[in-house]
Amino acid sequence: MINMTNSTALATKLVREQIARKQAETLLEEKSMALFRANQELHQRAQKLTEQHEQLNLKVTELDESHAQLAQSEKMAAIGMLVASVAHEINNPVGFITSNLEMLADYRKHCLDILKLQEEITSPHITSEQTRMGLIQRLERMKKEVDFDYMQEETASLLEECLLGASRIRNIVTDLMSFTHPKDIEWQLVDINELLQKTVKLAFNEIKFQTDIQWDLGELDLIYSSEGRLGQAFLNLLMNAVHSIEHDGLITLSTCMTQEGDQKIAIIEISDNGNGIVEKDLALIFEPFYTTKKKGQGTGLGLHMVKSVVQNHAGKIEVKSTQGEGTSFRVLLPYKDIKNMKRI
Numbered sequence: 001m002i003n004m005t006n007s008t009a010l011a012t013k014l015v016r017e018q019i020a021r022k023q024a025e026t027l028l029e030e031k032s033m034a035l036f037r038a039n040q041e042l043h044q045r046a047q048k049l050t051e052q053h054e055q056l057n058l059k060v061t062e063l064d065e066s067h068a069q070l071a072q073s074e075k076m077a078a079i080g081m082l083v084a085s086v087a088h089e090i091n092n093p094v095g096f097i098t099s100n101l102e103m104l105a106d107y108r109k110h111c112l113d114i115l116k117l118q119e120e121i122t123s124p125h126i127t128s129e130q131t132r133m134g135l136i137q138r139l140e141r142m143k144k145e146v147d148f149d150y151m152q153e154e155t156a157s158l159l160e161e162c163l164l165g166a167s168r169i170r171n172i173v174t175d176l177m178s179f180t181h182p183k184d185i186e187w188q189l190v191d192i193n194e195l196l197q198k199t200v201k202l203a204f205n206e207i208k209f210q211t212d213i214q215w216d217l218g219e220l221d222l223i224y225s226s227e228g229r230l231g232q233a234f235l236n237l238l239m240n241a242v243h244s245i246e247h248d249g250l251i252t253l254s255t256c257m258t259q260e261g262d263q264k265i266a267i268i269e270i271s272d273n274g275n276g277i278v279e280k281d282l283a284l285i286f287e288p289f290y291t292t293k294k295k296g297q298g299t300g301l302g303l304h305m306v307k308s309v310v311q312n313h314a315g316k317i318e319v320k321s322t323q324g325e326g327t328s329f330r331v332l333l334p335y336k337d338i339k340n341m342k343r344i
């Protein structure tokens with residue numbers, strides 16, 4: 001009886017165990033099925049994400065391209081404006097050089113006629129005194145007609161004007177060349193403090209003896225930039241400072257590094273105690289060909305070029321000036337990702 005009960009209990013236990021195993025197997029199957037599905041879903045999602053990533057990459061490239069196009073068209077618009085004003089500025093001296101040369105050609109013709117007549121008068125072939133007298137009278141008449149004395153004075157001043165005009169054109173062309181200098185493309189890590197020192201050395205002959213240079217150079221990290229273009233810009237700022245000073249000059253060059261949010265910035269300041277700029281003119285000084293200097297001494301292209309160089313470095317330029325006290329130009333250059341800077 002007991003044995004029977006035992007075997008029934010064993011059988012029940014076995015059946016239960018079998019059922020439990022079956023259930024466990026089914027559960028396992030279900031779970032692995034779910035896992036399989038989840039894995040598949042994950043795979044699909046990963047694939048989708050990859051596709052989205054690729055699309056995003058494509059969009060970034062498109063954005064990069066349109067940014068480059070925009071920068072290029074802005075550059076072209078600026079160049080277009082510059083070309084128009086250059087044409088105007090060059091046309092003026094070309095105009096008076098041409099009319100002066102036309103007058104000089106006329107004068108030359110008159111001079112040759114007079115010379116020919118003079119040669120005839122002194123020629124041994126003329127034996128008759130009466131003929132010689134006649135020729136002398138003709139010479140006098142001719143000299144009067146062409147106003148020979150005035151012509152001699154005028155020739156010198158016409159030539160002087162031509163030389164002045166040519167030198168004006170040469171200055172404009174030299175300044176313009178700094179806009180498209182081959183060094184434009186030589187971007188490298190630059191020590192700004194060293195560059196400023198080089199610039200001052202370069203301008204030493206121009207810096208009047210009564211002008212002192214004061215240095216206040218802070219620690220700067222190397223900055224990825226175009227050394228040639230930046231040097232040209234600093235030289236322009238320095239020369240303007242020199243020109244603004246009549247006596248007891250002091251030019252201060254200072255640098256420091258600062259942080260604006262995540263952005264590290266190099267600040268370069270060139271200040272002078274020169275004649276300063278009238279407030280209403282501050283808006284004009286960066287315009288091409290704006291100059292207050294005497295004819296032949298300034299082209300008015302310097303600050304325009306400085307601004308374009310600073311903008312090419314994604315930077316900013318600020319100016320503060322008080323008439324009679326001095327001027328201070330501040331250049332702010334951001335430390336940019338090398339890859340991004342190359343595009344500018």
Ligand SMILES: Nc1ncnc2c1ncn2[C@@H]1O[C@H](COP(=O)(O)OP(=O)(O)O)[C@@H](O)[C@H]1O
Pocket residue numbers: 236240241244272274275276277285286290291292293297298299300301302303304327
């Ligand atoms: N440091 C300065 N002090 C006083 N005036 C200045 C200074 N820098 C620039 N300017 C004014 O801005 C004008 C334009 O400067 P710029 O573009 O370099 O042309 P330029 O030097 O050929 O005149 C100058 O003629 C001058 O009137």
Ligand SMILES: [Mg+2]
Pocket residue numbers: 236239240298300302303
């Ligand atoms: Mg200048």
